[in-house]
Amino acid sequence: MTQKELTHSAIELLKKLISIQSFSKEEDKTADAIQAWLLSYGISTERDGNNIYAKNKHWADDKPTLLLNSHHDTVKPNQAYTKDPFHPHIEDGKLYGLGSNDAGGPLVSLLATFVHFYQADNLNHNILMVASAEEENAGEHSLRGLLPKLPHIDVAIVGEPTLMQLAIAEKGLVVFDAVVKGTPSHAAHPNTDNSIYNTIEVLQWFKDYKFEKTSEALGDVKMTVTQISAGSQHNVVPSQVNLVVDVRVNDAYSNKEIADLLKKDAPCELEERSLRLNSSKIDKDHPLVKSGIALGRSTYGSPTLSDQAALSCQSLKLGPGDSTRSHSADEYIYVHEIEEGIDIYIKLLKGFLAPNGE
Structure with missing residues (x-):
């Protein structure tokens, strides 16, 4: 043939x-x-x-x-x-x-x-x-x-x-579930620990964070907050805000290194879903x-x-x-x-x- x-x-x-x-x-x-x-x-x-x-x-x-x-x-x-x-x-x-x-x-x-x-x-x-x-x-x-x-x-x-x-x-992939906590309360009362307001600083941290190691072929690690959810009623301040963070990993890091680094530095609770997609x-x-x-x-x-x-x-x-x-x-x-x-x-x-x- x-x-x-x-x-x-x-x-x-x-x-x-x-x-x-x-x-x-x-x-x-x-x-x-x-x-x-x-x-x-x-x-x-x-x-x-x-x-x-x-x-x-x-x-x-x-x-x-x-x-x-x-x-x-x-x-x-x-x-x-x-x-x-x-x-x-x-x-x-x-x-x-x-x-x-x-x-x-x-x-x-x-x-x-x-x-x-x-x-x-x-x-x-x-x-x-x-x-x-x-x-x-x-x-x-x-x-x-x-x-x-x-x-x-x-x-x-x-x-x-x-x-x-x-x-x-x-690039590899690690998806993280993040939790930003605060104090739940009625919306009519003062609350200096509003989880949604606390999230502003956390989102800025994710936006500004830079990984040190770059790669000739793959460039920098790319981290993106892709989902956010909180609250169920207009008059209740929720106890937490849930985020999903998508991290595309270059060949200068293992997925475990990325997870260890972020869990140590992030200003919120962070848990990886899987480390297998290197x-x-x-x-x-x-x-x-x-x-x-x-x-x-x-x-x-x-x-x-x-x-x-x-x-x-x-x-x-x-x-x-x-x-x-x-x-x-x-x-x-x-x-x-x-x-x-x-x-x-x-x-x-x-x-x-x-x-x-x-």
């Missing part, structure tokens, strides 16, 4: 995936479709929940392993859609449909790349393909839940829309990155979270499509972006895996 035929097949698979509802935790039918597509190329798969994975034909336990991963779940369509989110169709070179850009395009491009290299018998790495579930909600049965059942992974490409530029680092990166001189740079790809740091946060190995985020289209109304990906994505993936892996024949 030629690369052109394989690309056409991948685009047809994407159309099929778009037509199937696959919200997080409801991806069983898209999992079936991915299994059937791989089987059509003689590739047997394994399945864990709605995660589908497969090994290259000439797997050797003494070789390091490259993971190719993207997800087939989607968010729910927002109310601003003007097109049927489950009706894949091409207009002016754009393939429309829910999940077309995030992350259907990267997923089918990686699947096509895996098929391309599947039978190569002299690769310097094994290739493990994982089409994962529950990425959008970081669920228990996502890549994170699957990893303990997989072989050791040495390096990974995570397929997300990056315009086929090399995201060599990705930042991730790959060395700029890693052979995988060098192979991409040799193809004219640029490097950058990504502010958005992906399944990279589940991986302990070095990983590169790379894929066709544009992150700014993700979760938007009337989501789309250009057909030429998929064609280019498959071509660049294959060329990048040729440089990295160095097969002598195909």
Whole structure:
């Protein structure tokens, strides 16, 4: 099969995936479709929940392993859609449909790349393909839940829309619940300890706080108060105000360091929800990155979270499509972006895996 035929097949698979509802935790039918597509190329798969994975034909336990991963779940369509989110169709070179850009395009491009290299018998790495579930909600049965059942992974490409530029680092995330306390009282009486007024100073502290360490790839840690709630009656001063604080962590800190620092310094009670979504990166001189740079790809740091946060190995985020289209109304990906994505993936892996024949 030629690369052109394989690309056409991948685009047809994407159309099929778009037509199937696959919200997080409801991806069983898209999992079936991915299994059937791989089987059509003689590739047997394994399945864990709605995660589908497969090994290259000439797997050797003494070789390091490259993971190719993207997800087939989607968010729910927002109310601003003007097109049927489950009706894949091409207009002016754009393939429309829910999940077309995030992350259907990267997923089918990686699947096509895996098929391309599947039978190569002299690769310097094994290739493990994982089409994962529950990425959008970081669920228990996502890549994170699957990893303990997989072989050791040495390096990974995570397929997300990056315009086929090399995201060599990705910010982590810690969400905090904050409580600003005060003295409850009737609104008609004096109260010098009003929790809502106390919050003014706390909000200013969060707004002005600066983390010392910056990152070449990811810049500064970004901290944002995103939610605030208090009170239930007009004539009652509440005993506390509840805040939610979103912290996007660069690779100069671990999530635990961020939590320890803020809990020590913050002028209010603070509790983290989870520390598991750490930042991730790959060395700029890693052979995988060098192979991409040799193809004219640029490097950058990504502010958005992906399944990279589940991986302990070095990983590169790379894929066709544009992150700014993700979760938007009337989501789309250009057909030429998929064609280019498959071509660049294959060329990048040729440089990295160095097969002598195909």
